[in-house]
Amino acid sequence: MEMDAASHVKSGPLSLGLMRVKALPEKMATSIVDAAKNARKLGQDDPRRVYHSLKVGLALTAVSLFYYYQPLYDNFGVSAMWAVMTVVVVFEFSVGATLSKGLNRGLATLLAGALGVGAHHLASLSGHVAEPILLGFFVFVLAAVSTFLRFFPKVKARYDYGMLIFILTFALVSVSGFRDDEILELAHKRLTTILIGGAACVFIAICVCPVWAGEDLHKLIALNMEKLGSFLQGFGDAHLNRPSVEEMTDEKASMKGYTSVLTSKNTEDVLANFAKWEPGHGKFLFRHPWAQYLKIGTLNRQCGYRIEALSSYLDSNFLAPEEIKGEIETVCDTLSLECGKALKELSKCIKKMTKPSSVVARHISNAKAAAKTLKSLLKSDLWADMELLDIIPTATAASLLIDMLACTEQIYEAVQELASKANFKAEVEPTVSPEMRKQGQIMEGDKERPNKNKSSKVVDCCADNDDRHHVVINVVDGSEPDVEKKCGIIVGEVAASSSPPPPCNVNIQLA
Numbered sequence: 440m441e442m443d444a445a446s447h448v449k450s451g452p453l454s455l456g457l458m459r460v461k462a463l464p465e466k467m468a469t470s471i472v473d474a475a476k477n478a479r480k481l482g483q484d485d486p487r488r489v490y491h492s493l494k495v496g497l498a499l500t501a502v503s504l505f506y507y508y509q510p511l512y513d514n515f516g517v518s519a520m521w522a523v524m525t526v527v528v529v530f531e532f533s534v535g536a537t538l539s540k541g542l543n544r545g546l547a548t549l550l551a552g553a554l555g556v557g558a559h560h561l562a563s564l565s566g567h568v569a570e571p572i573l574l575g576f577f578v579f580v581l582a583a584v585s586t587f588l589r590f591f592p593k594v595k596a597r598y599d600y601g602m603l604i605f606i607l608t609f610a611l612v613s614v615s616g617f618r619d620d621e622i623l624e625l626a627h628k629r630l631t632t633i634l635i636g637g638a639a640c641v642f643i644a645i646c647v648c649p650v651w652a653g654e655d656l657h658k659l660i661a662l663n664m665e666k667l668g669s670f671l672q673g674f675g676d677a678h679l680n681r682p683s684v685e686e687m688t689d690e691k692a693s694m695k696g697y698t699s700v701l702t703s704k705n706t707e708d709v710l711a712n713f714a715k716w717e718p719g720h721g722k723f724l725f726r727h728p729w730a731q732y733l734k735i736g737t738l739n740r741q742c743g744y745r746i747e748a749l750s751s752y753l754d755s756n757f758l759a760p761e762e763i764k765g766e767i768e769t770v771c772d773t774l775s776l777e778c779g780k781a782l783k784e785l786s787k788c789i790k791k792m793t794k795p796s797s798v799v800a801r802h803i804s805n806a807k808a809a810a811k812t813l814k815s816l817l818k819s820d821l822w823a824d825m826e827l828l829d830i831i832p833t834a835t836a837a838s839l840l841i842d843m844l845a846c847t848e849q850i851y852e853a854v855q856e857l858a859s860k861a862n863f864k865a866e867v868e869p870t871v872s873p874e875m876r877k878q879g880q881i882m883e884g885d886k887e888r889p890n891k892n893k894s895s896k897v898v899d900c901c902a903d904n905d906d907r908h909h910v911v912i913n914v915v916d917g918s919e920p921d922v923e924k925k926c927g928i929i930v931g932e933v934a935a936s937s938s939p940p941p942p943c944n945v946n947i948q949l950a
Contacts, residue, residue, distance in 0.1 A: 525636030535713030555612025
């Protein structure tokens with residue numbers, strides 16, 4: 440029995456090790472499959488990542504020819520490796536980031552190389568003994584000053600990489616020049632190869648599937664605004680109407696998209712910085728007002744913080760007291776809904792790059808009316824006979840909704856300012872012609888006559904000052920309509936009948 444126990448103890452670790460060795464191929468296969476799935480998902484989420492990887496490979500292959508091709512190698516020698524190094528450190532995901540690093544590196548190398556050659560020349564005039572002392576002094580002064588300049592916020596945001604390359608290049612040129620007599624040739628080769636590598640990066644980044652940081656910033660601001668609007672639209676039903684537990688859970692999950700808005704500041708700042716380096720492209724012209732996007736992003740986050748406070752009441756499951764629920768529920772629901780619709784309309788305007796339409800102003804006007812009613816309810820005697828602890832949650836949520844209206848108005852004004860600075864086009868809104876302003880009446884000059892026996896439908900799809908042809912949709916219910924052309928608009932009148940109407944024909948005409 441003792442021998443069996445001893446053999447069992449000895450065989451335990453051995454058998455465990457054998458089992459692990461046998462399971463190793465299966466674990467490796469599982470890991471490879473999981474990695475492949477993750478890589479596929481990463482590429483599907485943003486195919487531009489795949490394109491960027493291929494572009495980097497193409498740029499490296501192109502500049503490597505300076506090392507592989509013998510005639511080019513004879514001209515540049517080992518300095519050709521600087522082109523390869525430049526591609527590795529300069530090529531970034533977006534065009535703006537690549538231009539930022541490329542221009543910073545090129546200009547810093549040029550300036551530092553020139554100063555390095557000048558410092559070497561001045562030091563050489565002082566004699567063999569004083570030369571290293573002067574070179575050390577020049578390196579100390581320029582390195583200290585350049586490092587201090589990097590602490591300035593504006594310099595750090597846009598030129599930090601250039602300052603770093605400036606220090607590195609000046610030190611390399613001035614120090615290596617002490618032992619190398621052909622300092623000009625050394626500086627020339629390094630500068631040329633760096634410029635070639637940077638030019639290759641910029642050319643491929645712009646010409647092959649370009650990724651624009653400005654466009655990403657534009658979409659991000661619009662998407663964040665849409666997320667805020669979605670929450671406000673769903674807040675009324677989720678907080679006040681109190682659906683079932685399952686519906687409540689699904690509603691909360693769909694409304695949590697606003698949380699990404701609260702942490703988007705760093706991304707917006709980086710994209711705005713890179714967008715300023717990009718040339719004009721598409722609808723984004725040169726000197727596009729990128730700073731205005733940051734202002735809108737800040738207002739979005741302020742709105743998001745208020746929504747975060749509203750969400751805390753949603754998560755805490757506070758119930759409005761029954762005594763006031765019927766009075767306050769409709770007003771709060773209307774205020775939240777109208778603010779959400781206004782934000783969603785503003786998001787659409789940014790996406791389409793059109794000026795805010797009258798629909799936004801109408802939603803804000805409705806929200807103001809609801810806010811005025813809500814303030815009256817908060818000041819009324821409705822709360823007189825209620826406990827303070829029962830009043831606080833509902834009153835706080837109502838106050839936050841009123842504050843949300845002010846934030847929505849600020850966003851509306853900021854979007855209007857963006858539309859003005861960026862020259863957004865006015866959106867063409869379908870409008871009813873002046874002849875149909877009052878239902879059942881037709882305008883004839885300065886007179887109006889009741890139209891009890893006729894019905895007409897005229898849709899003017901162009902703005903009042905638009906010189907283009909108007910598109911008129913004329914619905915004919917089987918009878919011959921009276922068609923009259925007034926000011927470029929076709930007015931169709933169809934006699935009404937109490938009997939069932941015959942099949943309708945829809946004609947689209949140019950007026």
